[in-house]
Amino acid sequence: MKKDKRKITVWKNGQQVKLSMYSSKNNDTTGETENEEAATLTDTEEEVPSYGRLSNKKFFVYPLFFKKIKPMKPLIIAIASAFIIGTLLGITLIRMFVTIDEDRQANSELNNAGVTETSREQERKELDGHANLQGFDIFVLQGGVFSEAGNAQTWQKKFQEEGLPAMIWEKEKQYFLLISAVASKEKAEQLKKDITSKLDIYIKKWRIHVDEEGLKKEERSWMQTFADVWRKDMQQQKISKEQWESTKKTIPKRFQSLGNAINQHVIEERNDEAVDLGANLLTLWYELIHELKREK
Template sequence: MEKKKPILVEKNGKKWTYKLPTEEFSSSPEESAAAQENHEQDKLPVLTALKKSKKGFSNKQKQKSFQLKPLFMAVISAVIIGSILGFTLIRMFVQVDSPSSTNGSVPTAGGVNGTEPSLAMSEESYQLEPLHSYIIQVGIFSEEANAAEWQKNYTELDIKTIIWEREDQYFLLAGVAPTKELGQSIAESISQQGNVDLYVKEWSTTEGEADLTKEEVQWIDSLHSFWQTELTNQLNATDPITSDKIQPLIENVPKETHAINKLVETLNETSGEPSSQQLLRLMHEYEMLQR
């Protein structure tokens, strides 16, 4: 009988050697078939190598999965942190750019906390309507110093005058009147105080613009009407404008103002003076408002 060779089988990473029986087998078909069947059963352990291969493939997948997990977590963390930082920066810029009031609230269109906005907060260009009258003129000078010297001389004669600069000339004026006839009457009355020559001529303020708030514009309109009324009603240039007519203007002066300060001061300073002098000085300060 033929001698059988040992069979090498690998199982669970180890090698095993199987030796077949050395006895002789009959050559009958039945015996050969039985021997062949037993031989096939002895080969079954070889199939375990396939299980090892599948198991090894599964471990590789798990290993790759463990390697990808930290990377996946890092990406998710970066997205979350970036979103939080972006949201925080947006909130910071919105708070910086948003206007706020003193109490932390945002002013509305109707003013802070629903109150009416102050009219004195912004200025606008306003066209000044000219004032017209007749003036009593003492003289014209090319140098201010000469005009000031003559003014001093008339003051000693108890004749009040003002210096009005216009077009590089200095006019020394003593009063205003609504008509030329009344102006001449005033001039004659003043001349008797110092035997001086006076002239009457038509005069008006120049046209121009001034930067005023809405409240100041309203007050200027009131002053304009007041001036025209008092000039028209002037009968005796030596009588002062009564305080009951001036007081409403003083009381209605805007609380926040600077452009009309000189006009307000003139109203107070000239109180009790002859109306011709009061109206002349107001007329002069009115023109000085122009820019």
């Protein structure tokens, strides 16, 4: 039997090796062949290399992140700078406005104090000099206000039964029941405490004025003297009888009927109590106003 001369190529230790395909039926030959084949198979088995890392360097996300944002660095710096500058500027402006508001408040308080002092100074000048005929304020103790004269008269009697003076002042189609009058709110509150009454009494600001329309120069001058003495007595809560006597002597002929009212309410009346003094002065002024209305 012819030998098979064909060969096969196998890899052994990383090199190509050609082996013969010939095999014998003899036991020895077969054994050799088997041994050779076994050797060949054994020799050709190579260990499969394990894959390793190409680099021992660790992979980090942060360096890559910073690498990506590196081109945006100028923009980030600009935004951060703008934020910091804006914050500092805002704090500065807030402090500046707070300071301005404090200054304004302080100036306002000073101005208010100045206005108050000016008002007091004006009040002192009016007290020492002339009362303003265009109007000045007093405070009245009021028992009520009514739309009908009959109701006002009914309540007037109730106050009079308690020993309190009460007059009806008609103004703007209403009837005001007035008990007394004083120059300030503090004095009105004190006078109200001094009065013992079961009836309700209220403190109201009241405007005193004179309508000078149609008055001659000498009449206006006399009205000014009348108002000065009247207000001075209201402030001091004391009747100046000598000044009233002098005022009555110089009264214009047009207002001669006022002489009787002056006698009745201030000269002849004792006016020892503050409530009576205020009531009489209030009544006297009311009669002055009605006298002016009658003469027009």
